[in-house]
Amino acid sequence: MQQKVTDSVERPSADAGAPVALHGSTATRRRRSFTVRKGLAILAFLAPAIVFVTVFIYYPMISGSQMAFRNWNLTNLTDTSWVGLKNFEAIFADPVFYTVLWNTVVWVFGSIIPQFVIGFAIALWLRRRFRFRGLYQALIFFPWAISGFLIGILFRWMFNSEFGVINDLLSKVGLIDTPIPWLADPGSAMVAVTIANVWYGVTFFAIMILAALQSVPEELFEAGSLDGAGKARMLFQITIPYIRVTLGLTVLLRVIWIFNFPDIIWAMTGGGPANQTHIMTTWMIKTTQRGDYGQASAIGLIVVAILIVFSAFYLLAMREKKEVNS
């Protein structure tokens, strides 16, 4: 910038798309002196981030993926030969896999639907100003500050069958006569962990949906009320269509996230009783801890495959809906 490289106005190189016409010769001169130095600067600034992410995230992930096709067990490291799809065959032959798969579906949709509905309602109600709204938001957003693992511990204690506060409250209200062994009973354990997750996740949806709602221009509502549209109609015909894409993407990201979210279950049940609360990721971590890296990696790849296929269909469905609407 300080040094003059050239004064002549040259045509910009093909890869630069800056509006030359606007800035004239200054822009061109700057660009030329930039190219080399700019390249070096970009490299220097990006290098640390790229090195860390490559070495500690991508390398282990790729090396983990290839283990899925090997006999890779910490208990027997002498034979790490390639075994093709043997690890996958073993998983598909294991009845536990189908239980875990079903549990994952229940976990994901059982969590996300109530989270979305409650979060949406809260966001709608929070859009209106009221006294102490700031304080209210701060209070209901606090679960956010807590890790999933600790949420799990909190709820494990509250769901305790003997001294848990949930059984105590339920019997006080008269809903139950005898305490429910929430986490020990295969039938209720999944309900309990899902309740904990719903409690945890509503905040996220409330925040995201509130932000999306606030992005809807007021004029739309004014036009709507001039047309005499009722409240429900305005919600479904103005608000929701306007934020549809944001909502859709938020839900998709959340599905992926909850699919990969083992912390609450890990703390509450560790996957038990009798695998009834294992989801794919908790099962995978347990397998890793057993030392069977080959099998664990195969589970991981199955998760990736499921998520890619699901996302593809989801995005396709979102696009098609849009075309139908317009």
Add this chain to the structure above:
Amino acid sequence: MINRETMPSRIIRIVFLALWLVITVFPLYWIVITSLKTPGAIFSYPLTYWPEVFSLENYVGLFEKAQFGTYIGNSLLVATVAASVATLISMLSAYVLARFEFRSKGAIMMAFLVTQMIPAFIALGPLYLMMVELNLVDTKFGLMLIYIAVCIPFCTIMLRGFFANVPDALEEAAMIDGCSRIGALFKVIVPVMKPGIVAAFIFNFVNCWNELFLSVTLMNREENKTIPTALNGFISSFNIDWGSMSAAAVLTIIPTMILFAFASRYIVQGLTAGAVKG
């Protein structure tokens, strides 16, 4: 439109919001109350919702019977170092990604985004092996390195959004005045972005402070354990001592709650900017 509200819908709104507030705050209330009961009172009928005697016995026990002080120290050290380094590195990469156009930019952003979506647990085993090979397994330094890497992608994405809001003219003016680019970054931009950077640091810090599965996999020795690792040990035993457990939970939660209270506005901004603008 927003200002007209019928009486019934107003009542519904207030009732639901109040109900949700109670549901949200109750678990925290309950863990705090539990931690302040005497061990005898925790396991006795009927349950008391307001203890007759408040006692710090559970807290004292944490430090006397378990090495909770060590765990807190480890968590503080690892989280502070990792979050600082990660924030610094992310500032550099976010700056470049916000300011320059270059060919591989899209690919790099994508590579960062993807790390947020794939199950990271697939890397757990290989990371362990790698740390064994590097002689860094079961060391705080090794854990820090991994935490830095884990923090960078999201932190970069978040900071990039903040950088984009700072006008170019600011550093251009500084550079015309003879500042180098990196000088301009640290002398002109960083002060303007301070709240965003603090928020990014807090976000990283809380994530490292809470991280469980990596540290459980990598850390073994008692003197190296972070708080979540230690708590994981507590819950694996058959008889959980819920008194010290809840005291430990309270001590873990309170610092993060205080930090989040400061930063939540910016974290929300960062998150929603990414989602709303795409």
